[in-house]
Amino acid sequence: MNLRAAIRWESMLALVLVLEFVFFAFASPYFLNLWTLSDATFNFTERAIVALPLALLVIAGEIDISVAAIMALASVAMGLAAAQGVGTTGLVVTGLTTGLLAGAVNAALVTIARVPSIVATIGTMTLFRGCAYAVLGDRVLKGYPPEFARLGQGYLIGALSIELCCFVVLAVVFGVLLHFTRWGRVIYAIGANSTVARWSAVPVQRYRFALFVVTGLCSGLAAVLLTARLGSTRPSIAQGWELEIVSMVILGGVSVWGGKGSIVGVVLAALVLGLVNFGLGLLNVPGIVMSIVVGCLLIVVVALPLIGQRITARHSQRAVRGVTPEALREQ
DSSP states (O other): OOHHHHHHHHHHHHHHHHHHHHHHHHHOTTTTOHHHHHHHGGGTHHHHHHHHHHHHHHHTTOOOSOHHHHHHHHHHHHHHHHHTTOOHHHHHHHHHHHHHHHHHHHHHHHHTSOOOHHHHHHHHHHHHHHHHHHHHTTOOBOOOOHHHHHHHHOEEETTEEHHHHHHHHHHHHHHHHHHHSHHHHHHHHHHHOHHHHHHTTOOHHHHHHHHHHHHHHHHHHHHHHHHHHHTOBOTTTTTTHHHHHHHHHHHTTOOTTSSOOOHHHHHHHHHHHHHHHHHHHHTTOOHHHHHHHHHHHHHHHHHHHHHHHHHHHHHHHHHHHHOOHHHHHHO
């Protein structure tokens, strides 16, 4: 997917977003309420915060399947800290630190032990989630301070939630990092061809290590916001979210083979999926319908570039075969 194709994909996502907005505005009388739209953002902000660094990781040719399990582990760590009387600042630091350390574990497995990222993070997904269940079992941890709950339930200005503000700020930061800095150019180069990047004196493993750590850190931040919004911790928190987060990245136009994608596409994909989830909820449509829609979209997104490449290759082969030696001599 080159720049022109990426722009076309983002334009299509923007069109889909507009069509969704118009459809749900007519289908539900409650949809256009400002506070209703504000509540809709809670359906995607925590997942989207993790999708932003994960997009950079996928562009670099790697993947992290353990992000939801990191959120569960960070939430458990915060729950245990809250039970000991730790305040809001300490809880936030606990969640972020847990996410950062979990990301560092993934980074070490991939860059030092040289375990393929999909294998390593599937293993740590089971490990982190298992640790959460081992510590809590069937228990639920509550008793968070009121100030902590405001992080996930409060509003900064009017109907603008704190969660949405965090997402917007991070989207701008990651967008600038990927598209306007040397870091971004190196990430694209690593994803396109890591061997060439290495021979060009790029510290490939350092970049990969940093991307895994940042992904873990943002997973810890998402755990802080989610735990604050729910007001409780259980080992099953964020269960299954890894697939939804990866869906945002892939639907945003990030190539599963690395080297291609944009933050704008990921942001639009998060809005599209979040709005569909919320809108179908207002219409009392079963959640399985959303799963079917997302599954079909993922298949289309992955299959279309391959089909296009094969068609282009066939046309090129036919054009080459159509050039005869006589025609070459005439030229």
